Amino acid sequence: MDKREAQRSLTDIMARFTGYVGKRLPQDVLDKLAQLREGEQSPLSRVVYDSMFENLEAADRLDRPCCQDTGVIQYFITAGASFPLLGELREILGDAVREATREAPLRHNAVETFVEKNTGDNTGTRVPWIEWDIVPGDGATIEVYMAGGGCSLPGAAKVLMPAAGYEGIVQFVFDVITSYGVNACPPLLVGVGVSTSVETAAMLSKKAILRPIGTRHPNPQAAEMELLLEKGLNEVGLGPQGLSGNSTVLGVHIESSARHPSTIGVGVSVGCWAHRRGTIRIAPDLSYEILSHKEAVL
Amino acid sequence: MKKVLTTPISNEDIESLKAGDVVYLDGLLVTCRDVGHRRLIELGRELPVDLHGLAIFHAGPIVAKDGDGWKMISIGPTTSMRMERFEKDFIEQTGVKLIIGKGGMGADTAEACKKHKAVHAVFPGGCAVLAAVEVEEIERVEWLDLGMPEALWVSRVKEFGPLIISIDAQGNNLFEANKAGFNAKKGPIIEEISRQVRFIK
Numbered sequence: 001m002d003k004r005e006a007q008r009s010l011t012d013i014m015a016r017f018t019g020y021v022g023k024r025l026p027q028d029v030l031d032k033l034a035q036l037r038e039g040e041q042s043p044l045s046r047v048v049y050d051s052m053f054e055n056l057e058a059a060d061r062l063d064r065p066c067c068q069d070t071g072v073i074q075y076f077i078t079a080g081a082s083f084p085l086l087g088e089l090r091e092i093l094g095d096a097v098r099e100a101t102r103e104a105p106l107r108h109n110a111v112e113t114f115v116e117k118n119t120g121d122n123t124g125t126r127v128p129w130i131e132w133d134i135v136p137g138d139g140a141t142i143e144v145y146m147a148g149g150g151c152s153l154p155g156a157a158k159v160l161m162p163a164a165g166y167e168g169i170v171q172f173v174f175d176v177i178t179s180y181g182v183n184a185c186p187p188l189l190v191g192v193g194v195s196t197s198v199e200t201a202a203m204l205s206k207k208a209i210l211r212p213i214g215t216r217h218p219n220p221q222a223a224e225m226e227l228l229l230e231k232g233l234n235e236v237g238l239g240p241q242g243l244s245g246n247s248t249v250l251g252v253h254i255e256s257s258a259r260h261p262s263t264i265g266v267g268v269s270v271g272c273w274a275h276r277r278g279t280i281r282i283a284p285d286l287s288y289e290i291l292s293h294k295e296a297v298l
Numbered sequence: 299m300k301k302v303l304t305t306p307i308s309n310e311d312i313e314s315l316k317a318g319d320v321v322y323l324d325g326l327l328v329t330c331r332d333v334g335h336r337r338l339i340e341l342g343r344e345l346p347v348d349l350h351g352l353a354i355f356h357a358g359p360i361v362a363k364d365g366d367g368w369k370m371i372s373i374g375p376t377t378s379m380r381m382e383r384f385e386k387d388f389i390e391q392t393g394v395k396l397i398i399g400k401g402g403m404g405a406d407t408a409e410a411c412k413k414h415k416a417v418h419a420v421f422p423g424g425c426a427v428l429a430a431v432e433v434e435e436i437e438r439v440e441w442l443d444l445g446m447p448e449a450l451w452v453s454r455v456k457e458f459g460p461l462i463i464s465i466d467a468q469g470n471n472l473f474e475a476n477k478a479g480f481n482a483k484k485g486p487i488i489e490e491i492s493r494q495v496r497f498i499k
Contacts, residue, residue, distance in 0.1 A: 047320055047460050048422045055425035059372075068360050068372040068426035105371060107360045108446045118445030150377045150400065150423065167492035174488050178480050182473060183377040183401030185423035225495050232487040236480050241422055242401060243462065244476045274424035 001286075007088050009286055014096035014142070016298040017290070018073060019104030021144045021278035022065040025056065026292040028213040029189075029275045032250045036187050040245045048240040052273065067274045069148030070106040073097050073128040076145065076210060080137030084284055089140070090130060097121070097128045131203070138284040141291075143210050146276040151188070154180035157202040157267035166225065169194060169266045170232075173252075176268045177233055182242025185272035187250045189213065190233065193267035194222075194256040201265035208253035209271040210279075212292075217254050226252050240273070250275065302457060306351025307395040309415040315463050317470040321419070322459035323353055323396065326437075329451040330354045331376055333444050335384035338391065346440035347452055349392040355421075356381055356399030357429075358447025361436065370433040370453065374426030375400035378418065386410040402464055402473020412469040419461035432458040 001009065025033075037049040059066035075093050079086055100106055101122045110124040111117065122128070156176050160168040173192055181188055193204030216223040229252040239245020250273065259265065271277070279291040290296045303311055305325030315321065328347050337343040359373035378399030381388070385397065386406040395416050397407075400423040411417055421429060433453045440450040464472040 044318065044320075044462060047462065051422040051425045051428055051460060055422075055428040058427040058431060062427060062431070064427050064430070065360060065372045066427060067424040068358065068374045068430075069376070070360070105360055105362060107358065107372070111445070118447075120445070148376075148424075153377060162498065165498045166495040170488055170491045170495060174484055178477075178484055182477070183379055185400065221495075221497055225491075228491045228494055232491050235487050236483050238476075238480065241420060241462075242473060242476065243420075244479065272424060 006085060006286060007092060010085055010282065011092045011095045011099065013282075013286070013288060013298060014093060015099035015103065017278060017280050018096055018100040018144050019106070020293065020296055020298060021276050022070045022104055022106060022146055023059055023063065024293060024296070025066065025274065026277055027294060029250065032213050033187070033273060036247050036250070039247055040240065042239070042245060044243045045240050045245045048243060052240070065104060065106065067148055067276070068107055069150070070104070070109065071146040071148055072109050073122060074131070074145045074147075075128055076131045076143040076207070077140060078133045078135055079140040081134050082138040083140045084138070093128055093130060094123050097123055140282045142280050142282065144278040144280070145210060148185070148272060151184040151270045151272035154184050154270045155202070155268065157193070157198040157205070157265065159197060160264040160266060162262060162264060164264060168264065170229065172266050173229055173268055174233070174236075177248065177270070178236060181238055181248065181270065184270050185274065186238045186240060186242055187247055187273050189250040189271035189275050190229070190252045191269040191271070192229070192252065192254045193265070194254060194259070195265040195267075196257070196259040196263055197265045198267070200257060201267035202269070203267070204255040204257060205267035205269040208255040209269055209275070210277055211253050213251045215253070217256070219256075222254050222256060226254050300457065303396065305353060307353070308351075312395055312415045312417055312467050315417050315466050316468075317463050317466045317472040319463045320460045321463065322457040323455055323461060324457065325352070325455065327353045327355050327398070327453050327455045327458060329357045329359060329373070329449070331356050331358060331448060332380055333448045334441065334450055335381050335388055339384040339387045345392060345450075347450055349394040351393065351395055353396035353398060354394050356397070359430070359451055361446060361451065368436040368439065370430045370436055372426040373429045373433065375421045375423055377401050378403050382407060389414050389416050398461060402471065402477070408465045408469050408471045411465050411467055415467050417463055417467055418465040419463050421459065421461055429458070432456060
């Protein structure tokens with residue numbers, strides 16, 4: 001396959017995968033939702049959970065995006081430095097988004113800032129948003145993330161003084177979730193970034209919600225804090241759609257970096273119950289494996 | 299049995315609803331969100347749809363061309379609180395009876411619901427295909443210059459729901475009551491976790 005053909009082929013794969021991620025939730029999210037549904041007995045909770053599962057079934061049957069808000073597409077790339085299409089990936093992903101917007105279809109969400117005009121194809125300045133991590137090797141792993149506006153609205157980051165301690169992080173997480181969580185379509189996946197400054201903490205908080213649900217931070221204290229936050233937020237009991245109930249979260253994940261001794265940067269990102277995340281691993285010969293959706297046929 | 303409201307919705311129908319009730323809608327439903335509200339209230343532009351007795355949906359759909367018309371692909375609620383700044387005046391000026399969205403709305407909207415006999419209801423968020431199959435047809439679209447999500451899509455719906463009444467015309471506000479409960483629980487939980495995460499020593 002020459003380079004042109006290869007580029008065409010990867011564009012096609014990524015367009016279909018992007019559309020697919022908007023239609024079917026990953027298995028870990030489905031399993032967690034099923035578990036939380038069992039734990040809710042109130043009539044309103046049941047109405048909501050029944051609607052959620054009926055909706056997923058209808059999205060599957062009719063091959064449509066399960067939530068109308070298919071977001072501004074974000075890609076998180078972990079690329080081998082010698083991946084053959086490294087230099088073309090940005091163009092490939094832009095084209096893939098245009099194609100998915102037509103074919104899936106996706107809602108037109110990219111509004112050119114200051115121009116205040118919807119571009120109509122979900123691309124625009126720096127959009128799709130791409131985060132790069134370059135590693136040794138010749139393959140690439142690409143995460144597709146599609147978040148509605150509702151679950152992006154609670155997003156917040158700030159820098160605490162060391163005196164606030166990790167206790168300050170707990171307060172911040174609870175303030176964000178109890179103030180803005182009801183509108184973000186609970187049960188929520190909560191990502192917390194702990195780092196030096198706003199941008200590093202915020203980015204880590206987003207990376208935290210890309211982890212499979214229930215995976216734990218490698219540091220035992222951080223893992224313990226994940227569990228404590230999960231248990232505590234569930235005790236607050238936002239319930240599905242904030243109508244109150246026995247649970248609030250799909251999970252709490254923390255990602256961290258080493259930090260400056262004078263600061264504790266904390267970021268919170270929130271994923272909604274329709275947590276549309278997909279992971280695909282591309283080999284140098286462009287054969288691929290879908291890690292998030294084992295059943296997927298593109 | 300399903301309780302179904304039909305547009306135009308009467309004041310009597312509205313007064314029979316209580317926060318927490320689950321109802322469905324037959325008739326005309328018009329999408330209207332941020333810019334639609336802003337145009338009417340801030341810019342003083344006349345709405346291209348007469349909303350008296352009708353329902354609005356805080357939603358931006360995915361639609362597809364279908365011959366000369368349009369087909370509803372996916373349409374779920376968006377965060378109603380974004381429209382709080384405008385909704386009181388919006389209810390007063392348009393005569394809308396049912397406002398559908400997700401999450402709660404604030405005191406100003408609740409006051410307007412009480413005064414003008416209107417209610418706010420929640421359609422479960424993210425359930426956009428479920429909602430789309432309850433749309434019989436898209437009758438027309440207005441203000442398409444705003445783009446697909448912000449345009450006013452005028453749809454005829456059949457047993458559209460479930461709709462959970464969150465603000466009723468007596469002024470009860472389900473989410474405000476829930477929020478007070480959440481906040482009351484929060485303090486002791488934070489204190490307990492904080493005791494266990496004093497990692498800086």
